[in-house]
Amino acid sequence: MVVDVINAKLHENSYRLTGQRKAVLNVMLENKGRHLSAEEVLWEARKILPNIGIATVYRTLEKLASLEVLYKSMFEGNKYRYELAENEKHHHHHVLCLACGQISEVSGDLLHELESKLDDQGYKIIDHELKFYGYCPTCTRKQ
Amino acid sequence: MVVDVINAKLHENSYRLTGQRKAVLNVMLENKGRHLSAEEVLWEARKILPNIGIATVYRTLEKLASLEVLYKSMFEGNKYRYELAENEKHHHHHVLCLACGQISEVSGDLLHELESKLDDQGYKIIDHELKFYGYCPTCTRKQ
């Protein structure tokens, strides 16, 4: 997602692009493809802005997620992770390695068939989330 | 899942079928198809065994989940829910209504194609989890 687009989205909602928000955004932009926890974002952001507080990081991540600049998902079950939303990758899914914890991505969307079946039943499906659990190629080889 | 099977599973692992575990099991058996939180299980179990503690409920739910007598999943994001595992329904998936919170079930498994694609890439996929978010038929009609 281009920075201008993000800027526009913030502006639309009359959010100010403060130094703290810039710092958080930079962290996410420099970590395309990674899935960071709030605390990880905090550590990175403090390299840019040493006094930024954890509450601000949470607030910023939530705002950016609500604007769909970021995606928010839960892998370990106790902690959310955030990643930069890239348009072409919308609706990608995840493979979580049970050995090393690595998160890899699966693109492609085979779920339209199921979704239209649900539509026929009267549901209105907005979104879906798919996670695979198993072993990544590296860990599979080591077994 | 039949009670005898559960009994056998417990026995195999030399777990004792105590009054507390019976109470939790009864709660789950009487709530087939529902997805209960630990606290909800506690309230129900206390109707049978008034002094059962929350720690024991957690311990029992975890044990039963590890034996695959129960399935454990997270819907709201902050709280796990447990449901009785029924063999024929293995790998069913969920639709979460964004309006009323109702959880309904989807059977069918269209994911083998994706899983075999991942296998080709060297992954060893053990399990998957699929959630749909949207509106249930009732809430869709009300809109």
Added chain:
DNA sequence: ATAATTATGATAATGATTATCATTATATAG
């Protein structure tokens, strides 16, 4: 410049889950 709005950081509160530990129940060995 003044007043209103929005944002921030420190810190307390919350809520689900897990750990600890003394006590109790159950099983096993002699």
Added chain:
DNA sequence: CTATATAATGATAATCATTATCATAATTAT
């Protein structure tokens, strides 16, 4: 059966991610 080892329980403290509170600071509108 009795002693002893093992497993289970309940009360409660600890943990940890997230949210709420609130006084202060920054930005915007008047």
